[in-house]
Amino acid sequence: MNASMSAAVGLATIDAAEVQLMETMYHDPGTGLRHLDRHLSRLAHSAAVLGYEFGEREVRRHLAHQLSCAGAARVRVRLHRDGGVDVDVFAPPVAPACVSLVLDDEPVDSLDILLGHKTTLRERYDRRRHRNPDADDVVLVNEHGHVTETTIANLAARIDGVWWTPPLSSGCLPGVERSWQLDRGLMRERILTPSDLLAAEALAVTSSLKGVLPATLRP
Known part of the structure; x- marks a missing residue:
């Protein structure tokens, strides 16, 4: 399968289901979201390639609202095709020593x-x-x-x-x-x-x- 065929299959898979674009970040109560600008840049790129609506200001607004009183946390942003945004906040991850x-x-x-x-x-x-x-x-x-x-x-x-x-x-x-x-x-x-x-x-x-x-x- 060549690159154009693989791209077509991938886009058809996205279209066939309610698939959201996603970014997962670490929130530090002292310094905020780690690498936030890089995450938003990647999300914007994926939205452009895969045909999703994306508004950076809207994403930042949802994040600020959900994290206004948050401590250490795992944070997931989900972007819907129409530009709708969901923010999920979870307990921080526990990383193994190895x-x-x-x-x-x-x-x-x-x-x-x-x-x-x-x-x-x-x-x-x-x-x-x-x-x-x-x-x-x-x-x-x-x-x-x-x-x-x-x-x-x-x-x-x-x-x-x-x-x-x-x-x-x-x-x-x-x-x-x-x-x-x-x-x-x-x-x-x-x-x-x-x-x-x-x-x-x-x-x-x-x-x-x-x-x-x-x-x-x-x-």
């Missing part, structure tokens, strides 16, 4: 447009997690045998003293923490394989919600 990972053997399509956008369409990720209940998270691999990300985070491997993360062309979400790390030169991009991960000096998963966490991969 994230245990396992490889999944069902390949993802690197040309699937939806891999590059965070939506409420989560079945592909939930399916992989459910069949690997003994691991904290699951590493996805594309049709070329290149690792992409995990079901809820971006991935990084330290090789020869450098932290590397898969390029977006492998088929992964442009994570907010990932972009922050790249912009500061703390990580670089390269294609990674399962063998690279197994031989790496160290592994990590990154997300705006939990930051950078050490990880291990089960052979």
Whole structure:
């Protein structure tokens, strides 16, 4: 399937269900929402690509209303196709000291447009997690045998003293923490394989919600 066909399939999937665009953030009562501007920029980009109405002022208004008295929290913004906004506030996440990972053997399509956008369409990720209940998270691999990300985070491997993360062309979400790390030169991009991960000096998963966490991969 070529890129244009994959894009058409992805858009048809969005149109066939009440799918919302989504951003998940960490709220600190002292400093506010972590990486808020980056999250809103990603949301605006996804809305433009996938044909959703987006008003940054409206999103910020809903966030301010919901978080006026909030403490530490996990915050989820959901954007409807017509521009409607929902904000969900949850207890803050509990991060493990080290994230245990396992490889999944069902390949993802690197040309699937939806891999590059965070939506409420989560079945592909939930399916992989459910069949690997003994691991904290699951590493996805594309049709070329290149690792992409995990079901809820971006991935990084330290090789020869450098932290590397898969390029977006492998088929992964442009994570907010990932972009922050790249912009500061703390990580670089390269294609990674399962063998690279197994031989790496160290592994990590990154997300705006939990930051950078050490990880291990089960052979």
